[in-house]
Amino acid sequence: MLAECRRVLIVKLSSIGDVVHALPVSAAIKRSFPHIVLDWIVEDMSADMLIDNPCLDNLYILPRRKWKPKRYSISTWREGWTIAKQLRANRYDLAIDLQGLLKAAVWTVGCGAKRRYGYNRLREGSRFLMKRVERRPESVHVVDQYLDVPRFLGATVDPVEFPIQISPDDTAKADALLANVGIDREFVSLNPSAGREWKRWPVERFAELSDRIERDLGLQTLFVGGPGDVELGERAKGFKKEAFRSTIAQTTLKQLARVIQRSALHVCGDTGSAHIASAVGAACVSLFGPTDPDRTGPYGQREWAIYRPDGLSEIAVDEVFKLVELRLAKVAKDPAGY
Known part of the structure; x- marks a missing residue:
């Protein structure tokens, strides 16, 4: 047709x-x-x-x-x-x-x-x-x-491609912003937000995870989010013991895509940045519940999604940290095969 x-x-x-x-x-x-x-x-x-x-x-x-x-x-x-x-x-x-x-x-x-x-x-x-x-x-x-x-309707759908174009201008602005907030080596980006409250892993656990990544793995961490996430970022900052870095409310969507693309790993819940990560070829560890990652998780990265049908409060920091370690190890072995 x-x-x-x-x-x-x-x-x-x-x-x-x-x-x-x-x-x-x-x-x-x-x-x-x-x-x-x-x-x-x-x-x-x-x-x-x-x-x-x-x-x-x-x-x-x-x-x-x-x-x-x-x-x-x-x-x-x-x-x-x-x-x-x-x-x-x-x-x-x-x-x-x-x-x-x-x-x-x-x-x-x-x-x-x-x-x-x-x-x-x-x-x-x-x-x-x-x-x-x-x-x-x-x-x-x-x-x-x-x-x-x-x-x-008659189209060939394979291979599955996500045609997101990040302009040179957005790339340059995102890279400059990363430098301005103190990113000078490999880092993990974290998005504590989601469109609905029940899709959010507790922000204090995001802060604890961030500290453990910095302390135990030697990587920098960066909190990301949109204009509506400023208060959430301030709460994360209050729980942090290590340095707090953030680009929350400082990027367009395309600039956020570039930041995630630059990350060694992106950690988030059931939110748009999870899908941006898959679209730009970035590794992602995602936290889901009660929504099902089989249907709406980061495409092609189901094995790296933690799922709790009874809600995200059931997910402990230790569990996420262990999966982050495994994911980073896999990325280190095969950077092109996220």
Whole structure:
């Protein structure tokens, strides 16, 4: 079916980690059918992950930060209608919904695509607005579930590729920031944050783990995070006994990707930086519970995820430290095979 298409729209609005998970869909479609004009619509909070993606021809960014406080205002609806008209003018042959929620389905319909398909997990009534692509039994991870859609539509999905482009400017800024905060040798990055409180390993344990890595392994550690994590960083600093280094709230998403890429290892919970790590080829130790890393863990790094169905409070610092040691030893033996 894709072979017959001239123009295709991917609808995946949020969140950061989920947008990263969907990146291989763009690579599979463009690699299989380079003639297709491939566009993507996304919310502004996750858009940085898609900027300069070589597989995309056009990127449409919804200003969610601006719209959210006044979602019912006339100006918001007018701006939304303007974007919808721009999409309809493109005369899409096909729209692919990888969100599975009504907020995305309205754009899948609103773009005027002749045919609409969604991945297997369609919720909030979106199943009535498009055709659902069944999940293959072997597609356990959400990356593979997303890839079931282009596979069904005729694309070759292997190898799985994450087309994240970090610009020279972002690389230079991230490298300069690392130097400014005192990173001058091999380091481990740690992200104590997550989108929901119950996805967060206690910050005092992150601080203790950081101290043990510095004291017992001789590596520097660095806390990373976004603008909403400043208070969490201050709490981590209060628990630390060794030097505290942080780039929290000092990077864009692409600069964060560069920082993680530079790390010998990234340690985090169920959060966007885990998926950025896999996408840029960085080793990751992740902590999951009750969410299942089989489905949403860092892609290709399941054996390095600690899973506790009853919650993250069940995970001890000693257990994480031992896995960090093993992971670093494996990276040292085979740097290219994270």
